[in-house]
Amino acid sequence: MKDYKPILEKFFKNQLSSSEFETLLINLKKIIKKTFKRLFDEHVKNLFVKYYGSDYLEALSQELLLRLLHQKNVILNLAFVHENYLSSVIKNLIYYHLSSGFKLIEKEINFEDLFLNIDPEEQENLKLETTLPKVIVDYLENLSLTHTIEILKVRLTPKEIETLCWYVLTHIYKEKIEYKVNKNVLYKRWERLKPKLGKILGNENYEKTLSFKLFELIKSELCKEFYYKK
Amino acid sequence: MLKKDLIKEEFLSYKKCLKKEEKILMVEKPKPPKTKDLRELQLFPPLYVVLVDKFSYYNEFLYKAAILTEEIELGWLTPDAPILKLDFTKTVLVGLPFWVYLEENFLYKYSRRLGSLKENELFKLVEYVEKTKIPETLQGEYIRLVMKRLASYNTASLLEYLEKFETMESFPEIIQLPLLISESLEEYKIQKAASSKNVFKGKNFLAIIEMLPEYARLIVYLPQEYIGKTISVWIKRQKVFEGELRQDKLIFEPLPKLLDYSFLEEELNVQV
Numbered sequence A: 001m002k003d004y005k006p007i008l009e010k011f012f013k014n015q016l017s018s019s020e021f022e023t024l025l026i027n028l029k030k031i032i033k034k035t036f037k038r039l040f041d042e043h044v045k046n047l048f049v050k051y052y053g054s055d056y057l058e059a060l061s062q063e064l065l066l067r068l069l070h071q072k073n074v075i076l077n078l079a080f081v082h083e084n085y086l087s088s089v090i091k092n093l094i095y096y097h098l099s100s101g102f103k104l105i106e107k108e109i110n111f112e113d114l115f116l117n118i119d120p121e122e123q124e125n126l127k128l129e130t131t132l133p134k135v136i137v138d139y140l141e142n143l144s145l146t147h148t149i150e151i152l153k154v155r156l157t158p159k160e161i162e163t164l165c166w167y168v169l170t171h172i173y174k175e176k177i178e179y180k181v182n183k184n185v186l187y188k189r190w191e192r193l194k195p196k197l198g199k200i201l202g203n204e205n206y207e208k209t210l211s212f213k214l215f216e217l218i219k220s221e222l223c224k225e226f227y228y229k230k
Numbered sequence B: 001m002l003k004k005d006l007i008k009e010e011f012l013s014y015k016k017c018l019k020k021e022e023k024i025l026m027v028e029k030p031k032p033p034k035t036k037d038l039r040e041l042q043l044f045p046p047l048y049v050v051l052v053d054k055f056s057y058y059n060e061f062l063y064k065a066a067i068l069t070e071e072i073e074l075g076w077l078t079p080d081a082p083i084l085k086l087d088f089t090k091t092v093l094v095g096l097p098f099w100v101y102l103e104e105n106f107l108y109k110y111s112r113r114l115g116s117l118k119e120n121e122l123f124k125l126v127e128y129v130e131k132t133k134i135p136e137t138l139q140g141e142y143i144r145l146v147m148k149r150l151a152s153y154n155t156a157s158l159l160e161y162l163e164k165f166e167t168m169e170s171f172p173e174i175i176q177l178p179l180l181i182s183e184s185l186e187e188y189k190i191q192k193a194a195s196s197k198n199v200f201k202g203k204n205f206l207a208i209i210e211m212l213p214e215y216a217r218l219i220v221y222l223p224q225e226y227i228g229k230t231i232s233v234w235i236k237r238q239k240v241f242e243g244e245l246r247q248d249k250l251i252f253e254p255l256p257k258l259l260d261y262s263f264l265e266e267e268l269n270v271q272v
Helices: A005-012 A020-037 A043-053 A056-070 A071-075 A083-099 A134-154 A158-172 A183-201 A214-224 A224-228 B006-017 B104-109 B121-129 B138-151 B156-160 B178-186 B185-188
Strands: A123-126 B037-041 B047-057 B061-071 B083-086 B091-103 B111-117 B173-176 B199-201 B205-209 B216-221 B230-235 B238-244 B251-256 B268-271
Touching: A005 A020, A005 A056, A005 A071, A020 A043, A020 A056, A020 A083, A020 B006, A043 A056, A043 A083, A043 B173, A056 A071, A056 A083, A071 A224, A083 A134, A083 B006, A083 B083, A083 B091, A123 B083, A123 B121, A134 A183, A134 A214, A158 A183, A214 A224, A224 B006, A224 B121, B006 B138, B047 B091, B047 B111, B047 B121, B047 B138, B061 B104, B061 B121, B083 B111, B091 B104, B091 B121, B104 B111, B178 B185, B178 B238, B178 B251, B199 B230, B216 B268, B230 B251, B238 B251
Parallel strands: A123 B111, B173 B251
Antiparallel strands: B037 B047, B037 B111, B047 B061, B061 B091, B083 B091, B199 B205, B205 B216, B216 B251, B230 B238, B230 B268
């Protein structure tokens, strides 16, 4: 894995030749492209193309350098700068633009001015937001729910999965399904399973507050066997 | 349904970035902390704090802080998770559901001030942290990892106790206070909350008042070397506990709900 520390160190000291700077930008663009491909769909990429133009990779790589410049002191104290970290900063940049509706776009950054003063400007009276744009909420929810299903597959025993499916299919979806197991036994098992599920999901009130999407996923990912057996 | 478990991938990638021995750096231009500050801890990968409250014990100030992270996928637990956007650095942060207690001097030396929150914004963070539970998924594991990263800076390792993943904690010893004691504290109900203090330090303990819906309780943290020794705890010169200490934490309940518990600094006493 490539170590980005030496080249970033030269960049922070404003010692990169123009060809070295170009090489750095090319490498960063590759990482940005990979990050888009790994985490976001074509729709998100198209939004960047729409607001930044076809050279969105160039603009984002410059914004990435600006972010790294603000972290200069911490980065210079590292022995190794991993590509994963650069990818993580890019992700955050992408989330920033998506969540602020592409309000702040700088297609070209003049680094010469920034080398003199890298301290971020302090922002007073910041406001917290509790609602992200729907497209991001949907995306984050999908990531989280997909992961939750994987965790349920590992943490629940086959009997517990059977009980969960019985609950979801008969109580949420009102399906009439014949089970081999007695209804009272299933009720008891469900009562025992509830606190365990609450802990896994971090939500004791999940029956009332969980997104319907989770039930959909449970039905399609965990209950296929029970569903089609009916 | 997504094909891949991206949370897992992101968690593994985050872990790869962490250093075995984490170092916190001093800031170049330190600025004194204030409540409402947003500050960046000089760690790698970075973590951010919003100072929501300030307590004093002896000659020091302790700040109660909410943690924010750049790791959006890992830290975002619910659609009402608090989000903060920093336009200058084009950064977006998400709040995590736990508190840390950091000393003023630590914040001054090791955190960079990035700005401040509006006065009425703090309650959104407080509400989220108080009500949100940490799941037993990799998102929860990520949050616990952040707790671990911060544990050594968290005053008196309070994090270990204040963190919300109770499943990891052995059952604390809860001592029921006699009605007489509880009644004798009612006199403090008329006391005005000059400092509204609910964290305080004695000669050999650190204590916190925890407000529950019906009553309050007193959590006393004792030095680990007391474990196995016979200790006695006194409130208003009445013995409320005597016995062998099994763990470094004792909980006393119920206490009446008061505005200010600073009288306990004088009235709570632990003897070995």
